[in-house]
Amino acid sequence: MLQGTPRRILLGLAGAALAAPAIAQSRYPDRPIRLIVPWPPGGSADAQLRSAAEIAGRSLGQQVVVENRAGASGTLGALYLTTQARPDGYTISQMHLSVVRRPYIVRNPPWDPVNDFTHIIGMTGWLFGIAVKSDGPIKSWADYIAYAKANPGRLTYTTSGIATTNHLTMEELATKEGLELVHVPYRASNEAAVAVASGEVMSVADSSAWAPLVDGGQLRLICVWTGERSPRFPEAPTLKELGHDMVVTSPYGLSGPKGMDPGVVRVLHDALKAALFDPANAKVRAQFDMPLEYYDTEGYRSFIARRAEYEKRMAQRLNLRID
Structure with a gap:
């Protein structure tokens, strides 16, 4: 004991020291949080994450500001996290399978x-599917296969980027069916869908940014990649029904830079989970037919680890290289 220092004062100082981390943690966040969405505005992920950001910001007491950084197949957010962002909880980004695969x-x-x-x-994840121009020669998956086989190298399809989940799924389908398709990547899913409606490309294989154009009659949906038919588009068969034992939803979440404080992570997780299950966010997900794919922090890290092993095996098996 320090000379001349009463015991009650020492105990008070010790208690203050123990409380300091909690006090510091309680101050998070004390300024706006940046959420990087690595796609242009207007797509399904952008809409879902903007909704979650707005809802989470109310419970956090600070605005969660969405910043769109499109390009590089949706990996610019991850690049920023690993090269520039500090692990202080004020910069997070969408984590999706292209980041895991790269x-x-x-x-x-x-x-x-x-x-x-x-x-x-x-x-959450995505409702993927293949859509074609409604007044074009292709009316079904059987027509799609027949056209591709009769016209090798002439059937074009678009996605939101090279080496995305939808691109690799199309490559796998082409291999299984013995097709020679031409990939025409666009920067974003909504741009890809519009390109098909305008006749620039023959088909789009992507998430449900095509849905409004299907509803509007400009596009025809010929298959979906979920395990069951979509309630919104019940006429479109699944890949399983078409003879391919494949379910593709490409789950995504949110991540930050390496080394974030667990207390900060817990605050973010809890606010974002509440936002995810909020009726307003559920309504946005329903609008884009996005399946719920919730993982808590430990579960999401385990999912990423398992998926990384899968992506590594697939890259080796298909000899994938983009540089």
């Missing part, structure tokens, strides 16, 4: 998808 398809891996990020929460 280290295995480039010569110089830019990150370790498991250990170079702080994975916070798994949220």
